[in-house]
Amino acid sequence: MARPFDVTTVEEKWQARWLDEGNYEVDNDDPRERFYALCMYPYPSGAAHQGHVRNYTFGDLVVRYQTMLGKAVLSPLGFDSFGLPAENAAIKAGSHPRLFTDARMHELKKSLRRLGAVYDWRREVYSHDPEYMRWSQTIFLAFLEAGLAYRAEAPVNWCPGCSTVLANEQVLADGTCERSGDLVERKNLEQWFFKITDYAEELLHDLDGLEWPERVKTMQRNWIGRSEGVEFDLPLAHDPAQALRVFTTRPDTGFGVTYAVVAPEHPLLERLTTDDERANVRALVERATSESELERTASSDAGEGLEMRGAFTGSFVINPFTNEPVPVYVADYVLGTYGTGAIMAVPAEDERDYAFASAFGLPIVRTTQPPDGFEGGAYTGDGEHINSGFLNGLDVVTAKARAAEYLAEHARGIHKVNYRLRDWLVSRQRFWGCPIPIVYCDVCGIVPVPEDQLPVVAPDDVTLEANGQSPLATHEGFRDTTCPVCGLPARRETDTMDTFTDSSWYYLRFADPFTPGRAFDPVQVAKWMPVDQYIGGIEHAILHLMYARFYLKALVDIGLATGLPREPFRRLFTQGMIRLAGSKMSKSKGNLVAPEQYYETVGADGLRLFHLFVGPPADDVDWTDQTDELIEGCARFIDRFYRLAQHDDVNFHDGLDEGDVEVRRAVHRTVAKVTEGLERWSYNTAVAAMMELFNTVSKWARSDRGAERATLDEAIDLMLTLLAPMTPHVTAELWEQRHPGEPGVHLQKWPVADPDLVRASTITMVVQVNGKVRARLEVPPDITMADAATEAMEDAAICAVLAGATPKRIVARPPRLVNIIV
RNA sequence: GGGGGCGUAGCCCAAUUGGCAGAGGCAGGGCGCUUAAACCGCCUCCAGUGAGGGUUCGAGUCCCUCCGCCCCUACCA
Secondary structure, eight states: OOOSSOHHHHHHHHHHHHHHHOTTOOOTTOOSOEEEEEEOOOOOOSSOOHHHHHHHHHHHHHHHHHHHTTOEEEOOOOBOOOSHHHHHHHHHHTSOHHHHHHHHHHHHHHHHHTTTOOOOGGGOOBTTOHHHHHHHHHHHHHHHHTTOEEEEEEEEEEETTTTEEEOGGGBOTTSBBTTTOOBOEEEEEEEEEEOGGGGHHHHHHGGGGOBOOHHHHHHHHHHHOOEEEEEEEEEETTEEEEEEEEEESOGGGGGGOOEEEEOTTOTTHHHHOOGGGHHHHHHHHHHHHHSOHHHHHHHHHTTOOGGGGEEEEEEEEEETTTTEEEEEEEETTSOTTSTTSEEEEOTTTOHHHHHHHHHHTOOOOOOBOOOTTOOSSOOOSOOOBOSOGGGTTOOHHHHHHHHHHHHHHHSOOEEEEEOSOOOEEOEEOOSSSOBOOEEEETTTEEEEOOGGGOOOOOOSOOOOOOSSSOGGGGOHHHHEEEOTTTOSEEEEOOOEEOGGGGGGTHHHHHHOSOSTTSSOOHHHHTTTOSBSEEEEEGGGTTHHHHHHHHHHHHHHHTTSSTTSOSOSBSBEEEEOOEEETTEEOOTTTTOOOOSHHHHHHTHHHHHHHHHHHSSOTTSOEEEOTTHHHHHHHHHHHHHHHHHHHTTTTOOEESSOOHHHHHHHHHHHHHHHHHHHHHHTTOHHHHHHHHHHHHHHHHHHHTSSSOEEHHHHHHHHHHHHHHHTTTSHHHHHHHHHHHSTTSOOGGGSOOOOOOHHHHSOSOEEEEEEETTEEEEEEEEOTTOOHHHHHHHHHHOHHHHHHHTTOOOSEEEEETTTEEEEEO
16 A cells, blocks of 8 residues: 555654653652553563454553543553463473573564553563562562461362362353363362451442443342342251251242252261261262362253262251251252252252252252242242241242241351352462462461561472472472471472452552662552553453452551552443454464564554554454455554645635634534543544544545635644544654644643533434434524424425424424424 | 343445434545646445344334344353
8 A cells, every 4th residue: 555654664764762761651749730640561472463452452552542632640550470371382392491481572562662561661571570479479478478378288279281270260150271271170288368358348449439331340249149148047857956057049939948958078978878878978979079160060960860969868957947857968059168058948049959859869848939830940030928827928029038046046047148259269380370478387387488588489400290280389599499487308388379469459569669678659559549451452451450459458458558549440341352253362262363463564554553443442342354444444544634734735725714614513522522432432433533533624625615714724733633642653753744843642631622612503403204204404503492482383395394283282392303293 | 051242335334312314434436637647626326224023103223033243251059
């Protein structure tokens, strides 16, 4: 494509200049109003892909726009540089993850610079920087001291492919690893956990005050999974001094409890099991604990084999409502890790219980009257209680309260809130992560590495193998140490931390990486926090965003972030995914369309404009055969604008006429439209408004009569200003051509539309008769309801249509419309 | 199974939040420029809003039902 300027030369010139000028380096004592704009820092996987381009285009627009509004904008960037891909690649290539990562980071940085995005690079943070690791480890130890980090044996998700433990969040619904796709196994291991569950209620509650997409808030609410109910005792029939403790959200259905179920891991199971049933129970427990989640659920999904998933223990417990004994089963559909690990089963009002009862031939007693015509098994809706003694006749809400009171009196019942959220498992049996700064001493136990010995950094000469062991465990020089307390031989922790720990506090480090001797100075950080606009992918809706929220709350509580707000991200925007042939464009799928090729042809500005223009920023983008044509269309607009700004084919006249004033009106209306578009994330319509204005101005200036000079100058300068955050290179270049020696376009004040010009002198009012458009009138914008009706009725065309008929009703919505009903 | 979102022209998308369905772009067609083509400039074609019903003076927009696609989640008692 022949272009009116050399894209590469112009873009490189300005990229270099922005780096030199340092206009986007802001100090913590900057007197301007503050704005913290943050894009999720990337995992360095090599050159930027279209997802990055989209993300950082939006981010850069926000940074430049807010700066032009006169604010001091904090715009930092760093790299999420620990993680599995680098380690796996290093194993394959026989090199070191650091070499690999550093190269990729360099590449990505270059590629982002090529996009024209501006950052305060003095604040750069990357996870594997020993200086960053020092504070990641300090925070771990602070959590430990505060009781927020603990060690426990737990059944964990073990991925044989990645040879590491995974967090629940990293296991897909089908029981496979989100990364490698391998079937996840269950294993019991001693692991480190963070007590995120201590914050479950606050994490849930504080969502209300955040300007986040509802979708993301809903996902977090579901993940936390708060449920309210009653915990109470089911006394053992053969030994009433002992009881099985259960949790239910439906105490009102107590009269319908026909059996109870304990999880295979339940501590009482052994005692509940009678000799006759022992073999069956053992077989079930064996199967349940060894099978993967996928195998466990496969049978129920197929609707068969449910009888394989449970067994009678031989024992009975007393239903406190009926005082009748009911059998106790063990079944794998009850989870050992939720509630009390045991349930009362009400087949008539719970679908899972219904299916189980049906398979085992257990009685089903309705306690809630289903509506007429209800078909199917369990009825979980509201209704009048039946077969329920003192609860008969009540609705569910009332019956719940009454039943809870009863249980409190007769079965040690207490009101209880349970959460689905589990504590955060942070241990990883991998090399390329931040080492957990702990020493195990036979005498002193778990000993934190003293602060003056931090950071604990992994040695370079480690043999990396995917053999199921922490690579550091095989390195004697690292593993074997002495106890910091007693000096006797001791062993280091050889696991590393989940990389989500790194991204849980990087936004704090960005705000103050300057204060020596600490992770950050809360007083400095408080000048910026919370992040005013956080931008990233929807894929982080649960994990990263939940962990980061937890970290900040915890850091405030333990005194490392005193005075800071308890929520890190005030406003969140999640951009749409780029998809190719229906699936997400990603490196792992190998379906990338590299941005590099477009830098050469349409330039960064062209590609940026495309991402802004293609559709609403929150929507997914389908990359199709036509996409290249759309991108070229964006470049074409830039070229057209460039020529107009250079007065190609433009004619001039002296003295302001009505046509010139109309253009001024259009310009100022566009200022208002674009500003509104940028404020409400409607970048596509903002770009469209620019194109529309361009068409208007171009036709006017290139007509035979031409343009009035000052009007054209104002139009072009304002257009340059409005486009400056979108296509920074070409606007900077043109501004410099037009205003040599003056401050650049990005240092200009964001324009404010002249309200007198925005207001139209007249507006077209539609007159309808019975909803059909019969006339259009030019009326003043502030026409009154009465005048609008009168003018409509007096219009000749309307009179003709009415033909003397008297209107039944006149609906006037001045100045837009009058509808006459006859 | 549960939760959420989306369906407007051949394609990507607008529509003052209940008021004339079309702002912008892509593709297509025509004309001009050109020896010619590309580039460039101008002009132009194209849907009644997935289907059906309801509320309303008025529905793309609100409410039901259905169809199609997408995302999240999944034994949490």
